[in-house]
Amino acid sequence: MDQNRLEKDNVLRIGGVSSTELAKICGTPLYVYDEALIEDKLKSYQTHFKSNLFDTEIIYASKAFSCGAMLRLLKNNGFSLDVVSGGELYLAESEGFPMERVYFHGNNKISEELEMALNYGCKTIVVDHLMECDRLISLAERKKKEVHAIIRINPGVTAHTHKYIITGDMDSKFGVSIQSEETILGMIIRMKASKYVIFDGFHAHIGSQIFDLRAYDTLIERMMKLFKKLQEMHKIEIGCLNLGGGFGVRYTDQDQPKTVKDVCENLIGKCESEMAEKGIRLKKLMIEPGRSVIAEAGCTLYKVGDLKETPNRSYLFVDGGMTDNIRVALYEAKYDCDLANKMDQVRNRKYTIAGKCCESGDILIENAMLPEVKANDLIVVYGTGAYGYSMASNYNRMNKPAVVFAKDGKAHIVIKRESYSDQLRFETDEEVFA
Numbered sequence: 001m002d003q004n005r006l007e008k009d010n011v012l013r014i015g016g017v018s019s020t021e022l023a024k025i026c027g028t029p030l031y032v033y034d035e036a037l038i039e040d041k042l043k044s045y046q047t048h049f050k051s052n053l054f055d056t057e058i059i060y061a062s063k064a065f066s067c068g069a070m071l072r073l074l075k076n077n078g079f080s081l082d083v084v085s086g087g088e089l090y091l092a093e094s095e096g097f098p099m100e101r102v103y104f105h106g107n108n109k110i111s112e113e114l115e116m117a118l119n120y121g122c123k124t125i126v127v128d129h130l131m132e133c134d135r136l137i138s139l140a141e142r143k144k145k146e147v148h149a150i151i152r153i154n155p156g157v158t159a160h161t162h163k164y165i166i167t168g169d170m171d172s173k174f175g176v177s178i179q180s181e182e183t184i185l186g187m188i189i190r191m192k193a194s195k196y197v198i199f200d201g202f203h204a205h206i207g208s209q210i211f212d213l214r215a216y217d218t219l220i221e222r223m224m225k226l227f228k229k230l231q232e233m234h235k236i237e238i239g240c241l242n243l244g245g246g247f248g249v250r251y252t253d254q255d256q257p258k259t260v261k262d263v264c265e266n267l268i269g270k271c272e273s274e275m276a277e278k279g280i281r282l283k284k285l286m287i288e289p290g291r292s293v294i295a296e297a298g299c300t301l302y303k304v305g306d307l308k309e310t311p312n313r314s315y316l317f318v319d320g321g322m323t324d325n326i327r328v329a330l331y332e333a334k335y336d337c338d339l340a341n342k343m344d345q346v347r348n349r350k351y352t353i354a355g356k357c358c359e360s361g362d363i364l365i366e367n368a369m370l371p372e373v374k375a376n377d378l379i380v381v382y383g384t385g386a387y388g389y390s391m392a393s394n395y396n397r398m399n400k401p402a403v404v405f406a407k408d409g410k411a412h413i414v415i416k417r418e419s420y421s422d423q424l425r426f427e428t429d430e431e432v433f434a
């Protein structure tokens, strides 16, 4: 642990703010983000994702974590935004996020959502398949509204954590298979025939928590091969290519992610060399990071409740669990933790950290090495910034925790903690057929 993150009394500081003070004032469980770490990541992407041959754009995937404060950071740092639902679109619009920098994704955008996107002036729709292409064209024509479109391709490269598979899942629910050239061509021809839908290029996203950058090399090679065919055989110019996100982060010592610089230089370099080799013209290259922007900047604070010994385990119970972090139950995700109020003590005890939900699978960390823990101690689980709050639920009628941004010794609550009465807001007894 970095010494400048510690107070003299060996309490963890986040963004220069004492974790125990935060827990006392804001309650627990509590999501805390180090705002400077988020800004560093944003700046790092902006610095390194650059080319002399084409324009670049960095699009943050909202689904990893979004709220007004996050959108303001993104806006101020020149990021664009990827939304996948009416709800995410609504947040972007309410925050005044520039709609020419919003990309609307999803494999089943319902017609109301598409209409909402056009009404808001959302510039680009990432079209998932043929039927959606037709729906978008007729909607744009009916509304007489211009909209840009890029086609999502399933490139047949599936990457997960350390492994990647070529021609992995050709039956994924996302995108048009790269093998379905007729369909791809058909979609482009339909868009080009439409007065209102402007075809810009292509998108592909190959997975999440990817460490092996060769997966992206394969992706780029395949996309460029497609572009060459479209360019040479069909005289179709490709405006842009969006390579998706999925760049790996460090949750535990087992994870050794590449730096933002390495990721960006690799992608840019590979695109430049493929373009030169194949004679491809491309105006813009985009990426869409989510997790890698936000995961490591966030952590969760929990208060320790009771402790319990079973024949083979020492349980340590915390006041949250799968409702604020479903990733462990869902993906067997691994996390690191510390005792935030006793950072100096030797970690010589082994605990199973369990949540308070009525599920045996509600375990946050197995075999956590910690100093001796007592009731009311403060646990910090690191790296919970992505897919923590955004996947939180009210299972067992637990309240969703508050979210705090901390920087330079100051802290702001950016999302309030839910209350029990908040959860009853929608209770009603309305007659349906009046």
Ligand SMILES: *Cc1c(COP(=O)(O)O)cnc(C)c1O
Residues within 6 Å of the ligand: 061, 063, 064, 082, 105, 205, 207, 208, 209, 244, 245, 246, 247, 288, 289, 290, 291, 292, 386
């Ligand atoms: C989830 C997703 C991302 C972001 O993935 P991360 O692993 O969070 O970087 C980007 N693009 C698309 C289309 C996605 O579905």
